[in-house]
Amino acid sequence: MTRAGGPGAPGVDPQELWLARAQPRRGRRPAFSREAITVAAVTLADAEGLEAVTMRRVASEVGAGVMSLYSYARDKETLLDLMIDHVSGELPADAPLTGDWRTDLKAVGHLQRALMLRHPWLPAAVSARRTLGPNVLAFLEHALAALRPTGLDGAARLEVFSQLTAFVSGHVGYEIAQAAAARSPDRLAAEARYLAAVAADGRHPELAEALSAPGRPVTPEATFTRFLNRLIDGLDTD
Amino acid sequence: MTRAGGPGAPGVDPQELWLARAQPRRGRRPAFSREAITVAAVTLADAEGLEAVTMRRVASEVGAGVMSLYSYARDKETLLDLMIDHVSGELPADAPLTGDWRTDLKAVGHLQRALMLRHPWLPAAVSARRTLGPNVLAFLEHALAALRPTGLDGAARLEVFSQLTAFVSGHVGYEIAQAAAARSPDRLAAEARYLAAVAADGRHPELAEALSAPGRPVTPEATFTRFLNRLIDGLDTD
DNA sequence: ATTATTCTCGTACTGTGTACGAGAATAATG
DNA sequence: CATTATTCTCGTACACAGTACGAGAATAAT
Numbered sequence: 140m141t142r143a144g145g146p147g148a149p150g151v152d153p154q155e156l157w158l159a160r161a162q163p164r165r166g167r168r169p170a171f172s173r174e175a176i177t178v179a180a181v182t183l184a185d186a187e188g189l190e191a192v193t194m195r196r197v198a199s200e201v202g203a204g205v206m207s208l209y210s211y212a213r214d215k216e217t218l219l220d221l222m223i224d225h226v227s228g229e230l231p232a233d234a235p236l237t238g239d240w241r242t243d244l245k246a247v248g249h250l251q252r253a254l255m256l257r258h259p260w261l262p263a264a265v266s267a268r269r270t271l272g273p274n275v276l277a278f279l280e281h282a283l284a285a286l287r288p289t290g291l292d293g294a295a296r297l298e299v300f301s302q303l304t305a306f307v308s309g310h311v312g313y314e315i316a317q318a319a320a321a322r323s324p325d326r327l328a329a330e331a332r333y334l335a336a337v338a339a340d341g342r343h344p345e346l347a348e349a350l351s352a353p354g355r356p357v358t359p360e361a362t363f364t365r366f367l368n369r370l371i372d373g374l375d376t377d
Numbered sequence: 378m379t380r381a382g383g384p385g386a387p388g389v390d391p392q393e394l395w396l397a398r399a400q401p402r403r404g405r406r407p408a409f410s411r412e413a414i415t416v417a418a419v420t421l422a423d424a425e426g427l428e429a430v431t432m433r434r435v436a437s438e439v440g441a442g443v444m445s446l447y448s449y450a451r452d453k454e455t456l457l458d459l460m461i462d463h464v465s466g467e468l469p470a471d472a473p474l475t476g477d478w479r480t481d482l483k484a485v486g487h488l489q490r491a492l493m494l495r496h497p498w499l500p501a502a503v504s505a506r507r508t509l510g511p512n513v514l515a516f517l518e519h520a521l522a523a524l525r526p527t528g529l530d531g532a533a534r535l536e537v538f539s540q541l542t543a544f545v546s547g548h549v550g551y552e553i554a555q556a557a558a559a560r561s562p563d564r565l566a567a568e569a570r571y572l573a574a575v576a577a578d579g580r581h582p583e584l585a586e587a588l589s590a591p592g593r594p595v596t597p598e599a600t601f602t603r604f605l606n607r608l609i610d611g612l613d614t615d
Numbered sequence: 616a617t618t619a620t621t622c623t624c625g626t627a628c629t630g631t632g633t634a635c636g637a638g639a640a641t642a643a644t645g
Numbered sequence: 646c647a648t649t650a651t652t653c654t655c656g657t658a659c660a661c662a663g664t665a666c667g668a669g670a671a672t673a674a675t
Contacts, residue, residue: 154567154568154570154571157571158571158574163642163651163652163653164641164642164643165641165642165643165650165651165652166640166641166642166650166651166652166653167639167640167641167651167652167653167654168640168641168652168653169652169653169654170653170654171654193630193631193632194631194632194633195630195631195632198655203654203655204654204655204656205632205633205655205656206633206634206635206654206655206656206657207653207654207655209633209634210652210653210654214632214633215631215632215633259505262504262505263501263504263505266500266501266504266547266550266551266554267497267500267501267550267553267554267557268554269554269555269558271568271571271572276575276581276584279584280580280581280582280583280584283583283584283586283587284583287583292590293583293586293587293588293589293590294587294590294591294595296583296587297587298595298600301551302548302600302604304547304551305544305547305548305550305551306543306544306547306548306604307547308547308550308551309504309542309543309544309545309546309547309548309550310540310543310544310547312504312505312543312546312547313504313539313540313542313543313546314543315505316504316505316506316507317507319505320507329392330392330509332392333392333395333396333509334509336396337514342518343514343518344518345518345521345522345525345531345534346514346517346518346521348521348531349521349531349532349534349535350531351531352530352531352532353532357532357536362536362540366540366544366608369607369608369611369612370604370607370608370611372611373607373608373610373611374607401620401621401622401673402672402673402674403619403620403621403672403673403674404619404620404621404622404671404672404673405620405621405622405623405670405671405672406621406622406671406672407621407622407623408622408623409623431661431662431663432662432663432664433661433662433663436624441623441624442623442624442625443624443625443663443664444623444624444625444626444664444665444666445622445623445624447664447665448621448622448623452663452664453662453663453664
């Protein structure tokens with residue numbers, strides 16, 4: 140027969156992924172699980188980055204043959220969706236709300252950032268991709284509830300959440316790039332030398348000044364909080 | 378000999394890429410140019426997406442053998458850096474400033490967004506990567522100048538610019554994903570059906586309401602402007 | 616003319632995602 | 646019980662990726 144399903148019953152529709160599958164009561168029993176495969180992939184990405192997540196690596200990590208993975212996810216893209224939704228499950232979708240929507244929304248932002256820092260591959264994976272798995276939707280539900288006191292209509296609340304997510308994703312993506320660069324001192328030194336050379340060429344006076352400024356140490360956390368607060372405090376509910 | 382240089386003189390240092398190269402007055406003359414190769418890669422990415430940019434495709438587009446590209450860029454990552462800096466050259470780094478830094482900074486944000494919309498692969502490429510080519514630095518210089526009236530010190534101005542860029546990148550990345558989804562009506566319909574099913578399950582009342590709300594048409598442009606204004610108006614210069 | 620240098624690019628290697636299909640395991644059917 | 650339909654596993658194979666290697670072509674200095 141022609142691959143009709145599998146434990147994951149991957150269909151033609153992308154969304155079919157998330158729909159509860161009719162459990163087959165016939166045929167060979169699955170030796171693995173979508174969950175186990177997803178966890179293996181996430182673990183790999185956390186430890187060695189997204190580019191370490193190859194079907195072969197994941198399969199060997201989980202003790203399966205490579206092609207067996209395709210019974211659980213139609214393709215690698217789908218596996219990525221599974222990974223995204225899986226880690227989104229770490230977001231507490233039922234945290235109590237204070238009733239002050241600004242406070243609650245800031246908490247949402249901080250939760251998202253913390254998740255992305257735990258899984259540094261997330262910003263890049265989420266960019267230019269929309270994953271609507273159960274965990275993502277559960278947290279969306281939570282965020283929409285937090286926004287209820289604003290009095291905004293549903294569409295507007297949806298928009299605010301999307302924008303918040305986009306902001307956090309962009310911010311943390313950059314934060315991660317910074318941290319990665321700082322992790323290899325020689326590369327960092329080379330960059331510093333290069334920038335110093337650019338600053339010294341006379342055509343970049345602003346940059347020169349910015350680099351010569353005494354860089355008081357700022358934690359990324361503080362920077363994020365500051366900008367998040369600005370964004371959220373600036374929201375109005377007219 | 379062991380690949381000592383080439384037209385691009387790719388060295389060990391990543392930054393060496395951007396440093397002016399001593400033009401060799403010996404040996405065979407280059408048949409192509411870094412510029413031409415970069416343009417070909419950008420054109421390809423614009424038309425068919427980043428995944429269409431393979432060394433073989435770029436080479437054939439430019440009429441070169443595949444391995445010849447490696448004389449102009451050490452590896453594909455470097456080619457990506459070249460692409461990013463190249464399109465950054467479209468940003469007018471010498472636009473006149475009004476002197477009102479909020480107005481000027483908003484203009485900067487709009488310029489960045491426009492660039493990313495023209496080159497939809499940009500947000501994904503920029504995420505988790507730092508490219509410091511001449512065009513990027515020229516625009517940075519421009520943005521820092523725009524921020525001068527704030528009275529912020531150099532480091533703070535640098536930070537504001539980084540945050541702005543991160544915000545725009547995150548926003549436009551999401552905007553592009555939306556647009557891409559909307560481009561294939563069947564996929565969009567499938568998603569709508571799926572979301573309706575989720576909304577109907579009773580456990581997502583907020584989502585159900587959001588989806589049922591009469592979606593007055595909002596242009597992405599207006600949304601972006603709104604959030605950008607909030608972010609920038611919220612900035613203070615204490 | 617010789618030689619050093621700098622480029623071009625065919626060949627080949629490793630690693631990728633995944634189509635195909637043979638075979639193993641299970642449940643329903645006679 | 647044997648048969649059969651179903652559902653899974655996974656070895657093999659293929660196209661295509663990035664790129665190391667190195668032989669040869671073109672150019673400038675000697």
